[in-house]
Amino acid sequence: MSTSRGNATRTRPQKHQNKSAYKNDLHDKTNKTKFLNNLDVTGVCKRCKDIIDWKIKYKKYKPLTAPRKCVGCEEKAIKYAYHILCTKCATKRNVCAKCNTAVEANEPETEKSPNVDLQAMLKGLPERKRRTIMRAINKTCGDGNMTPEILSQVEEMLKDMDNLDLGDDEDFDDFGSDDSDQSED
Ligand SMILES: [Zn+2]
Ligand SMILES: [Zn+2]
Known part of the structure; x- marks a missing residue:
């Protein structure tokens, strides 16, 4: 997209760097x-x-x-x-x-608010990550109605974040980066 004029060194990154790759088991x-x-x-x-x-x-x-x-x-x-x-x-x-x-x-199925799960999941996350996730959640369900789908998606997001490694997430490595080696081509 960017036609940076006069820049002779072609070191721009490839466009799709398959950063989250859970499609890799399609085959x-x-x-x-x-x-x-x-x-x-x-x-x-x-x-x-x-x-x-x-x-x-x-x-x-x-x-x-x-x-x-x-x-x-x-x-x-x-x-x-x-x-x-x-x-x-x-x-x-x-x-x-x-x-x-x-x-x-x-x-009792209704006793526990799903939001409690959410709180628990986000607990210990650095503020930055928590905000990113909350933003994504608000986009998905404005009314704050947590469903298993949404919670699952939050988990996926947390995972991706793990892989993205925004830094200072020491607290969080119990939650799964075991299988982070999936993004090879
Ligand atoms: Zn449980
Ligand atoms: Zn044990």
């Missing part, structure tokens, strides 16, 4: 689909299950390639993507393995 759907169809989402609260189901449905689910560190026992014992607690810790504490809230408290 290898079968394995993944098979895997996902067999995936039983357990050990999480209703809302987190909705979120994960949504990811599965829209092929955004990215299985872990290696066990992830549990925030409870600090062992690399997590086998499922998006979980922050291993099955053992989650069971022991009787909490959701993903959002780490008491499973029982979640049971």
